[in-house]
Amino acid sequence: MAKDLESKPGKAEEAFMIVGSGADEALDDDGRVKRTGTLLTASAHIITAVIGSGVLSLAWAIAQLGWVVGPTVLLAFSLITWFCSTLLVDCYRSPDPVKGKRNYTYMDVVRANLGGWKFKLCGLSQYVNLLGVTIGYTITMAISMAAVKRSNCFHRNGHDAECRASHNVYMVIYAGIQIVLSQIPNFHKLWWLSIVAAAMSFAYSFIGLGLSIAKIADHPEVRTTLTGVTVGVDVSGSEKVWRTFQALGDIAFAYSYSNVLVEIQDTLKPNPPENQVMKKASFIGVSTTTTFYMLCGILGYAAFGNNAPGNFLTGFGFYDPFWLVDIGNICIAIHLIGAYQVFCQPIYQFIENQVHSYWPDNALLTAEYVISIPFLGKCPLNFFRLVWRTSYVVVTAVVAMIFPFFNDFLGLIGALAFWPLTVYFPVEMYIVQAKVRKYSAVWTWLQVLSVVCLLVSIAAVCGSVQGLMHALRGYKPFKGT
Template identity: 60%
Template sequence: MGDNGSAEHRPQASFAPMDVSIELTQKQSTGAFESFDDDGRLKRTGTMWTASAHIITAVIGSGVLSLAWAIAQLGWVAGPTVMILFAFVIYYTSSLLADCYRTGNLVSGKRNYTYTDAVTAYLGGMKVNICGFIQYANLFGVAIGYTIASSISMTAIQRSNCFHEKGQNNPCHISSTPYMIIFGVIQILFSQIPDFDQIWWLSIVAAVMSFTYSSIGLGLGVLQVVANGGVKGSITGMSVGAVTVAQKIWRSLQAFGDIAFAYSYSIILIEIQDTIRSPPPSEAKVMKKATLLSVAVTTFFYLLCGCMGYAAFGDSAPGNLLTGFGFYNPFWLLDIANAAIVIHLVGAYQVYCQPLFAFVEKWAARTWPDSEIISKQIEIRAPLSSSKSYKPNIFRLVWRTAFVVVTTVISMLLPFFNDVVGLLGALGFWPLTVYFPVEMYIVQKKVPRWSSRWVGLQMLSFACLVISAAAAVGSIAGVVSDLKVFRPFKSSY
């Protein structure tokens, strides 16, 4: 089983294993060995705190603002209960996945640098190709979704200022296309950061922004409850009568999907774990602590924002909590919240796309090992410093710029692509968050078929499959609805 993760699947240490061995020996003899890890790479410097920042940046997205709507569909009892249950599921399956970072011994076993590497080492076969396709398709879709989401927040800032200056009777229609271009230009610059390990500071800034706009939404919810003179909402949520029985069931399933996807970050868990410094303690232990901290913090914020939003608006809770407060009072605070969302999405874009960037670049290096375009770096001296220099890589510059341009153009062409991203997320939630971690755990621990543990794991997997399928159907319905009013490059708010 361990041979499945052979050298050809190890992106960074596998280009020239003999050279790496010689290089390590030379470094050890010259006293420079302590600067490198056991696989020949520069020592990883990540900690529980930086890993937690990456996770929080990935998990607490602008989707937190839709949780009030989700709770409105389920009610005061089922809403928070479902949220806590999903937090437990995500933490449990993420813990299983964290143990798969190394094959064999958790301290000295062979590293799996990516999610696909872990699947290769433990499962192999066609499952590797299926996993890789789902993972990278999701990352591509998330890049498009974040481009659209950021443009919505930027247009919201301009609209609120327009309404404040010209009055609420002015339509203040704002095109989102220029803002997508601005976001794309920013991402072209940040995308030149070489690898995941070097964006820790961007993740910390993004995580702070997550708490900023979540806290503003929470605070405005509290003020709205006070203004209402009490708490709105009911035990069962949206009542039959206001909606049909079919709509009640449909919306409840959508709410399950919204909550499930709000927590999912397994798609990049292994890549985050690969930034953690070498043991002791093992990377798996550090990652589990980071996961526990991050899931606890996000669940706390999710419950506060979701429940307070439902208390403020009741069954009429909006899909985006911030829009429920209008554009007026206080318009400047809503501008700050939307600006925080944009800054957060800048960082989240990089957290999700860096694994995809690395995958393509490592594939290119394996395919054309002698190409100077792929391997050569150009040294550029910093204009105000003689000692500092930048070393961009031609292939990295061209490929990452092209990626950002393509995702930006698709965002402008299909401004409703969030529904398609929802479909990709629905298709990716079950296999990446539940199925593969469960199956790898069964292989790793040699869990007997039909044992109580095996049956329990399979039941968990099946339940999450049903939720993913329901959410996928909902996303397809959203795409069909959007196509009826589709106008390319004509999105405005």
Template identity: 60%
Template sequence: MAVGMFPPSDDERISYAENGHKLGSLELQQQQKNVDDDGRPCRTGTVWTASAHVVTAVIGSGVLSLAWSMAQIGWIAGPVVLLIFAAITFFTSLLLTDCYRSPDPVTGKRNYRYKDAVKANLGEIQLWCCALVQYSNLMGTAIGYTITASISMVAINRSDCFHAKGHNGVCNTSNNLYMALFGVVQLMLSQIPNFHKLWWLSIVAAVMSFSYSGIGLGLGISKIIENGHLLGSATGLPIGLTLGSVTPARKVWRVFQALGNIAFAYSFSTVLIEIQDTIKSPPAENKTMKKATLIGIITTTTFYLSVGCFGYGAFGNDAPGNLLTGFGFYDPYWLVDFANACIVVHLVGAYQVFSQPLFEFVESTAANKWPKSGCIHTEHAIRIPFVGTWRVNVFRLLWRTMYVIFTTIAAMLLPFFNDIVGLIGAAGFWPLTVYFPIEMFIKQKRIESWSWSWVALKTISAACLMISIAAGIGSIEGILHSLKKYTPFKTTYD
């Protein structure tokens, strides 16, 4: 039976194989065992594989901004805010696991993607709202990853420069060249036809993510030991006129921006349905996914608290926006170089992982709208010596090239790590992590309006909306503030 077909009906079970002989009952039973209820090959995922996927999806470059976020909020509120975001993400993720199947969470029809679940539960209009937010967020993430990768490449360049010239050497560096180099790499990788060809890139990206995060944690601990005590304060960055302090208004904006950075670190809801689609049953997929989500959130939150707290304890209120750039460009320069190289390799893969769904959406929409267009549907085989045959599609080549160029230029115009990360986190947190899961759960469970459950869920959604708005405003203010000191294509790091 072909992949993607439903299991045969009772009438179809009396059929003949290609050689004209009747399909034996034992062969039929074996064939049925190899597919799930939707006719696709049997899922093999377990609670442990799903937990690993969750951890891999959550831990990314957002971890680098947590020490800076703690510095804005302080020792008292910082860990509490991290735990609140973890609790909200866990709660809404539990609701989302019940939306993998609809209308019934155990026996209903499978939804293979986040937007499929939104369409099945909330309808076509909500689907387009979801798609707009989700794909805009993915594009913003690609821009953010370009910025982060260039910062790490600049850090490697400056580290090697100082190592060669001494601590007083002149090592001014612009990140524009490195953004362009990152864009050239993405131009090539973006021509990989589909997401299924990128499994190896995802594995490499996950290994790199754990590597640089672990190095950042280790360096933070060692610096605290070197200092002999924890730095930082109860309320974070002080307000006043002294050195290192900020105005009351600036303090508020930076706290809001920190909320966006933390929200970005916990953004994984858009891939939860895809992860759940890898789980075997019985038991029911939602039960397994709830256990996996609990394990994943506990693991990542423990890791985040460790990196954020040790990073803040190492640098105090002067914690850098990108944790790894705060350890200087001197000794151990080779370890910091290696960590930054891991970031670059991770983001090369992560850029593609987050861009492929947008590529697929645009190309499938164009294919449906113009079914007879040769530009969209025709594949041209080009023989490349020592490499093999490369299949080129004109529309894919042009559209993906334009996309990469756009994200690269946008990153050059706004190369502000914390501001952009905060804005992306703010834009995606409420709609994708909170609103759609809650609305789908209300619709699926048929919760009556103004009942206690309905009021509680709506209150959580409204509170998170306020957090997203505040974080978004803070991040936009941060971008405007940074633009006062930045000249596009000219400013260098010194």
């Protein structure tokens, strides 16, 4: 039986679960291990993927855009993300969205519907974005934990104490945790981690909302404007333009989950049909996160005004109520432990499937050994998986140490990924699958949507690159803060 499993390229993720069972009822219609995902687990995965570090920068983004444009742009991004996700989930099976052949990854979906150079462009866009997100999450976790240490230091030694905390230490700790969790083979084993992470998302969002309301009550004189930061008062004219572009990238990053949507859909059991469940899960996920985003962005801007910090939770300072801010930052750290896994698993699976397809009979690459891990139960261990995934985590941690720029990094990631992954490919695949006639009304409006989003993404990339260049001036890598 082991020989049969090894002969199937790209199926390492199910091999370890099948060995020793010998039960056909444990398999789905495609020969893979029976999927057990539900509306609850899919919604948890989506909320974990969407409500991430992006929520922390929304007060700053609203401050750049103002009371009118800020909430409008936030709502527009949410509607576009939800609409395009409904197009994408119908492409999981092709050519029929209910009874067609499964496509296990985003790249598989694009290959089945578009193929050619678009398939290669998709792979480049998706995996560069996933890499960037995991680096961004490493930066965010370190910032939050360093804030906890500084807060406790001020509380013990007084507000005049010189309290410093190195982000690098926390990045190393975070990387160590991720190395262990990365040995979990796939999404099927991560449902519990996503539920915990989603709960943490709600926790720190509520804490941020509560602190914002308290700050608004204590400091009602904070200056806000209809158009955001004021030229000649807060920023120069050129800086206003660049910040506006960067704010678009930050908001785009806050809705970045299309790059893992197909992989999440592949965890669902086939009844009811996966596309129906994912449409409901997407609606639940996007509507829930938009509600929180609106509250956090608007109340955060009202609390800090045009001087809103890049990370609104650490912007509440390091003093009283220090314990509540600490809890919020700890919740961020716990959430990002799970969110990192949601975004890195597709990269892991892609590389491992490629290796298994090229060397299916190499025991060093394919052999699985079952070990017991406390709290995780029995887990398979594979030598190649151990080395490759550990190397990936180490690389993301090192890059995060070299470029620990929160806002600029998030904006660049969001800008690069939003148009191709969230809009372009879902629109193009829907046109092919639904056989939409060229130059028809539906085709025209879909193309207009795609072009507008492309222009927004280009502007956001320019703003984020300019922000990174500005942040790099005089910066010394690996220097503690």
